[in-house]
Amino acid sequence: MDGTKPAGVRCRDCTVFEATSDGIVITDVQGNIVEVNDAFCRIMGYSSAEVLGRNPRLMKSDRHGPEFYKQMWRSLAETGVWQGEVWDRRKDGEIFPKWITINAIKGPGGRVTHYLGVFSDLTGFRKTAAELELLAHYDPLTGLPNRVLFRERLAHAMALARRASRKVAVLFADLDQFKPVNDTLGHAAGDDLLCQVAARLAGCLRVSDTVSRLAGDEFTILLDEVSGAGDAARVARKLLDELRFPFALGGREWRLSVSIGIALYPDDATGLDELLSHADAAMYRAKESGRDRFHFFSRSIHARAAAHSALAEDLRRAIDQGELVLYYQPQIEPVRGRLVGVEALVRWNHPRQGLLPPAKFIPLAEESRQLGAWGDWVLREACRQLRVWREADLPPLRVAVNVAAQQFEDSRLVDRIAGWLIEEKLEPGQLELEITESGAMANPERTVERLHEMKAIGIRAAIDDFGTGYSSLAYLQRFSVDALKIDRSFLRDVPEDHENAMLCAAMIALGQNLGLRIVAEGVETNTQLEFLRERGCDELQGYLFGRPVPAAQLDMLRRTTQSFLGSSSPRLTPGRGQRAQQANGGRTRVTTRRLRAAQPSQAPDGDRRRNR
Secondary structure, three states: OOOOOOOOOOOOOOHHHHHOOOEEEEEEOOOOEEEEOHHHHHHHOOOHHHHOOOOHHHHEOOOOOHHHHHHHHHHHHHHOEEEEEEEEEOOOOOEEEEEEEEEEEEOHHHOEEEEEEEEEEOHHHHHHHHHHHHHHHEOOOOOOEOHHHHHHHHHHHHHHHHHHOOEEEEEEEEEEOOHHHHHHHOHHHHHHHHHHHHHHHHHOOOOOOEEEEEEOOEEEEEEEEEOOHHHHHHHHHHHHHHHHOOEEEOOEEEOOEEEEEEEEEOOOOOOHHHHHHHHHHHHHHHHHOOOOOEEEOOHHHHHHHHHHHHHHHHHOOOOOOOOEEEEEEEEEOOOOOOEEEEEEEEEEEEOOOEEEOHHHHHHHHHHOOOHHHHHHHHHHHHHHHHHHHHHOOOOOOEEEEEOOHHHHOOOOHHHHHHHHHHHOOOOHHHEEEEEEHHHHHHOHHHHHHHHHHHHHHOOEEEEEEEOOOOOOHHHHHHOOOOEEEEOHHHHOOOOOOHHHHHHHHHHHHHHHHOOOEEEEOOOOOHHHHHHHHHOOOOEEOOOOOOOOEEHHHHHHHHHHOOOOOOOOOOOOOOOOOHHHHHHHOOOOOHHHHHHHHOOOOOOOOOOOOOOO
16 A cells, blocks of 8 residues: 555644544545545544555445446546545445545646545435425325325326326315314314324225325325226215224214315316316315215306305405494393393395395305404494494393304404493493304313403303303303303204203203303294293293394384283294294284384395304
8 A cells, every 4th residue: 555645735633634524535546545534434434444555445335337437537537526426335334325526636747646535424415305305295294195296196197198088087075074173172183083084095095096185174186097987986985985984083983074076187177277176166065065975076066166256255355345234133031021132143235145144154254264353343343333222322232242263262352342342431241242162162271261351351251052062061160151042953843842842941950050041042933932931041032033133123123112022922923833823813913023024025044153
């Protein structure tokens, strides 16, 4: 071995030589190692004594053929430098990539005396690049392809299908009622459920097919090479059946379903975005038809989707355009029929479609995340109307307003309401906020906190749709509410339906024992009224006493009547049912006749969703 070091360069005693994090190796002209730095030893795993005097072939990985090294030496001979990626082998046998620059060092007379190699370990970079690639193309929760990779695969499948005159199917799948999982069991359980769903969906498909998670609880499925709608339908039925089996979540079973929309290439669309949009529209049609089913795209679905999109766009301007209006439904005391409160119910006076009920637009407001702004408008308008009634010297009235669970997430909600009450010079007790039982249980601790804030300034609170949300009695005591509203579903066919009658009686007794005011919703018959009155229900609300009306028409009724019953033996409005008509003998209460006469002929139904 020569052993001569590069002229003019000190190695072991050179601070830069040892301080650099890059590995450095110096060989003589024959290719034998004459010097290495500490970084070389750390990266390669050899001590300097183990490599000095030996050829770098010691670390060869055999991943590169003879031509690779010929090109390297040719470049060194012609230009004096070579740079590139080399796979080498550490002492422990691990093969890894490194980026190396080799320079030919010349002595006096221009003769090459040594070769200097400086390299860095690419392992960490490659790992990071692989992780970035994974994040760029795969969903981090489920491990499924994400939107980007799905689109790439769909574009490729469509190109192949176009050349081979084949078909491709896209299935757009959305889980039904997934939100209650997060609300009831928590987001960790929701994530677990999504992972289980992803595994089941993938297990139903061929290796050549692709299932991806777009976002939230939305999945898309690419069926490569299908003969027609029949193949897609068979897969959709298989997916529906698979997801009907219960899921294990936190030691309990949870049942789920899915709605699926199907679009075929090239039958339904020839463009990628159009194909996805049509599958999405078909999925919404499946949901509208009752969920837990699949629908193929059709032109009528396209028209419905376009109308849905247009309505959503109009919705964004509804508040600014002054198109919202509040209607009020009476809440009466059942013995004397006195009006003791009203429930504020929002309506949208659409410029082209007329007065729309909540069922037409509240889901849109939820989808577009506008429910917070709508909720604030309703609360603010209810406070303004209370002030108008006070200035008109009408008797004080309690107004109940529905508050969505997502509004309760807003820590500044109660502060804003307090400001509106002060601005309108109102007593806080005139306003009662209603939150559904399921909404209250979505985050019980947050609900307790928000209700305590309300109670501290005197705002009333009620649990709406009581009996439908599986609330804990322990939390019910902690909720600091003033009232329970029995859901209308429990009044159906009461008292003839013995089971519903028992449930109603039990809920009334429970509320009385807790010292709460009990309000029954959906009262439509005399027999229901008598049943509730006999059991001591505090207040009643329903079509028996009138549909929701605008504030001005409610003003007229408040000025002209003292009772919504008309007599000690209340009568139904004609047309409420055969038994009711017979009992009434064709007579109509004055108060009810006036109330109905005050309503527009197109008075909307759909109050079961109300402002939520």
